[in-house]
Amino acid sequence: MKQIKSWAQYYVDLMTKLGLVRFSMLLAAAIIILAVAIQMGVTLFLRGNVDIIDFVRSVFFGLLVTPWAVYFLSIVVDQLEDSRQRLSRMVRKLQDMRERDLELNSQLQENVSRLNAQIAETNRAESLRLQAIEDLENEVFQREKAQLHLGERTALLRSFIDCSPDLVYYRNEAEQFSGCNRAMEALTGKTEAELIGLTPFDVYKQDIANKVVETDKQVFSSNESLTYEQWLEYPDGRKAYFELRKVPFFDRFGKRLGLLGFGRDITERKQYQDKLEKASRDKTTFISTISHELRTPLNGIVGLSRMLMDTQLDPTQRQQLTTIHLSAVTLGNIFNDIIDLDKLDRRRLEIATTPMDLPAFLDELETLSRIQAQQKGLYLHFDRDGDMPQWVIADGTRLRQVLWNLVGNAVKFTDEGGVTVRCLAHPSDTPGKLALHFEVEDTGMGIPPAQQEKIFAMYYQVPGKTHATGTGIGLAVARQLVQAMGGQLYVDSDVGEGACFTTELDVAYAEPLPPEQDEVMSPLDILLVEDVELNVTVACALLNKLGHHVQVARDGTQALAMANPDDFDLILLDIQLPDMTGFDVATALLARYGDSLPPMVALTANATGDRQYYRDRGMQDVINKPLGSKAVREVIGHLFADLATDHAAEYADEAGQDEWLDLPFLTDYAATVGKSTLLSSVDLFEKMIPDYMAVLDSNMMAKDQAGVVEEAHKIKGAVGSIGLRRLQQTAQLIQSPDHPAWWENVEDWIETLRRECPGDVARLRRWLGA
Known part of the structure; x- marks a missing residue:
């Protein structure tokens, strides 16, 4: 089959090469020769011989038939060739089209891939969008749920606040009410809506409002909470004692918005405390x-x-x-x-x-x-x-x-x-x-x-x-x-x-005490106010033995009649008298004579009181009964040191003040810097000591042992710097928490420090000649 195709291709190529005419002539000659040869061969085969006529007839027939056959065949071949060429061109075109189609298909595939990628990206974006929408919907749902929960909690909290028996309120920077609970509504007699925008002066009486506004200002000035107690009045006139606490509150940027107030009715506790205090007094x-x-x-x-x-x-x-x-x-x-x-x-x-x-x-x-x-x-x-x-x-x-x-x-x-x-x-x-x-x-x-x-x-x-x-x-x-x-x-x-x-x-x-000097004091005219005969006998015997002159008043009325400042240098005043107390007598004498009244010293068998208690009521000192010569000498020597003999005064000043003042230090210090400089230090100390004591008291109230010790150490240094020996020793006790029974005694030491400070400073000023 391949051979035939090769021959056919050869035939066509030859026709193309020689041309149609030449190829037709050559083909016709070849066909005539072939026909003659075949015919001669057939004749020869059939008859055994060949005649010339056969040859002519064969040539003639060949010449007659061959051109038409060749022409037809050439036409067919030519057409076939033309068709083949057209077909080849078509094939080439198809090939080009195929290649273009392949190229287009490749581009299509690439575009499809890109499209798929874009679709995938779009799908992912859409998925993300849908997820975002879903998350947003969840967030909105959760927010709505949270808002609902917050609303429920707010309502619950509001219910708790309203159910609380304690006062709850808040005021803005302009001291106007911004909200409150029902307990506050009951106290003020106004609803929350009516209360909003009002100031304390619009709600409380003048004296109560003054205290409220004053404490508000303290909170605003210090930006710290404040707790205090105050009587408040209900609309029906009933008064209640409240423990009030005020706290400043701020927004998330630190800006102060106002204050929160809380109040607890402690009237029953106050009454109980009053009963306890009364029971203690009783x-x-x-x-x-x-x-x-x-x-x-x-x-x-x-x-x-x-x-x-x-x-x-x-x-x-x-x-x-x-x-x-x-x-x-x-x-x-x-x-x-x-x-x-x-x-x-x-x-x-x-x-x-x-x-x-x-x-x-x-x-x-x-x-x-x-x-x-x-x-x-x-x-x-x-x-x-x-x-x-x-x-x-x-x-x-x-x-x-x-x-x-x-x-x-x-x-x-x-x-x-x-x-x-x-x-x-x-x-x-x-x-x-x-x-x-x-x-x-x-x-x-x-x-x-x-x-x-x-x-x-x-x-x-x-x-x-x-x-x-x-x-x-x-x-x-x-x-x-x-x-x-x-x-x-x-x-x-x-x-x-x-x-x-x-x-x-x-x-x-301790060093041995110096011998007592009985002769150092000049005789005094003394008024003894005492109603018990035994006490009168003992006191008169003791005072007379000390060289003083004594007159006796048996009750308060007699004392008021006899107590002429020109007749007496000293009044010894019993506290328990038949008709009145010694404090009543002292008050009446002070009102009558004022500063011209001689010193009054309380006589008492009540050892529970301290000296400051009696000094606050007009006495200069107190002596516990039964009277002892040492106590009487000390009090009289303290009050009338200027009446002693020169030698005795010098001795009393040196021995007595040495207990209060650090004389070696003061003498050296005054000689070095001068008494005026030392006096200025005393003035500075008197300005500073109230602040020291205030801090000491606050630490004591808070039971802050470290704070008490620290402040006592400062006070010890301050009093030591101006030579106040006795106060320095007291401060040393306060700053020594390892001292046995420190908590049991520190309050008394602080009170002693407070009580003795003015007197010791006055002694120092007298020593300085101020």
Whole structure:
């Protein structure tokens, strides 16, 4: 088949090469020759020979037929060639079209890919858009849900606020109300809508509004919250006592918008506090009255027995009189326990350390202990051991009260045997201190271990010891006194073998006191206002012995009639008088005579008051009964130092002021910088001390121990810089939180600092000649 195609292709190529005419002629000749040859061959095959006619006939037939056949064939071939060429051109065109189609198809595929990519991107964008729409719808839904929830919470919060019995309100910067709760509506008698836009002056009475606006300004000026208490009035006239708290509030940019106010009705609490204060005052009055009534005859026993002991007595009389005197003093110590109990309850217990003659103190303790033991038929061993100094710094009154209480208990609870009192003294672990160790041991019934700590509780008595009476407060007060002095009190006991109470205390060494100068004071004309005969006798005897002239007024009316400033230098004024109080007398005399009135000194058996209490009521000082020569000398020496002899005045100034002022420092400082410079420092101190005390008080109210100590340290430095020795020592106590019973005494030390500061500054000014 391929051969035929090759021949056909050759035929066509040849015709194309030779041309149609030449190729037709050549083809015709070839066909004629071929026809002749075939015909001759057939004739020859059939007849066996060939004639010329056959040859001619064959040529003629060939010439006749061949041109037409060749022409037709050439035409056909030519047409076929033309068709082939057209076909080839068409094929080429188709090929071009195919290639173009392929190219277009490729572009189409590329465009389709791009379109698909764009569709995919569009789908993603659409998906993101749909997701964003869905998220937005969710956000809107959540926001609507949150708004709904917030609305519910707001409504719930508003319900809570409205249900609260406390006042809730808020005001803007212009002090106008911007909202409130129902409790505030009830207080003001106005609805919230009516209240909005009003100021406190539109709502409250003038005095209440002034206080409200004043506290608002404090909040706005400091941008800090403020809490205070105030009476407010309801529309029906009912008043209630509120604890009010005001807080500034700000927007998210820190701009202040106004203040929030809260108020709690504490009327019942106020009433309860008033009742407690009244009960405390009533209790103090009761204790003062009982103390006064019981001490009045007791003072006579103590005073007269002390005076009788200065007379000529035989040994038996002196022993009996000593027993009477010490028994009366012991009874007085029981009163002291009761009074100290009240002070402990009011946190007003004071520890006053002064130079104390230790051997004399022990002699007195031994004498009392021996008398008590002998009265019950018991033996007494009193042992002293160690290096006993002559003078120490201690509160002798409190220490005596503690030890007499322990000895009294030992004797009380011992039926057979005796009591042993030991006093040991040795250097303390604290440099410059002396450790005192007192043991009071008895041979009584002992104390069960389970009860040994309970006996120091108030009003507790060991079960089974019914044969011995007691108040149950002695040991409780004794332990707190020892703790207030910086020591400790404990017990060691076995049942049936007695008990040993131990008191441990550190005290400071002291220099011997100078001898008393009885002759230094000039005689004074004194008006004694006293209604009890025994007290009059004791006081007159003491004052006369000191060289003074005394006249007596028996009641307040007599005192007002006799108290002429030209007749007397001093008025000793009893507080409890038949017709009026000593304070009434003092008020009337001050109103009548003013500054020309001589100094008034209160006489009282009520040991619960302090000096400032009496000074605030017109007295210059106070002396506790029974009168003692030392107390009388100190008060008169303080008030009338200018009446002493020149030598005595010099001695009093040097010895007395040395207790208040640091004279070596002041003398050196004044010599260096001059008294005028020192005086300017005093002026500056007087300007600064109120601020110091205000900060100290605020820290004390907040129970901020660190703040109290820090401010006390500043005060100590300030008073030390101008030589105020006594105030510096007091500030040192305040700034020493490690001091035993610091919390129990710090309030008293602060009050002492406040009370003594003006007087000590005045003494310093007098020393400077200002």
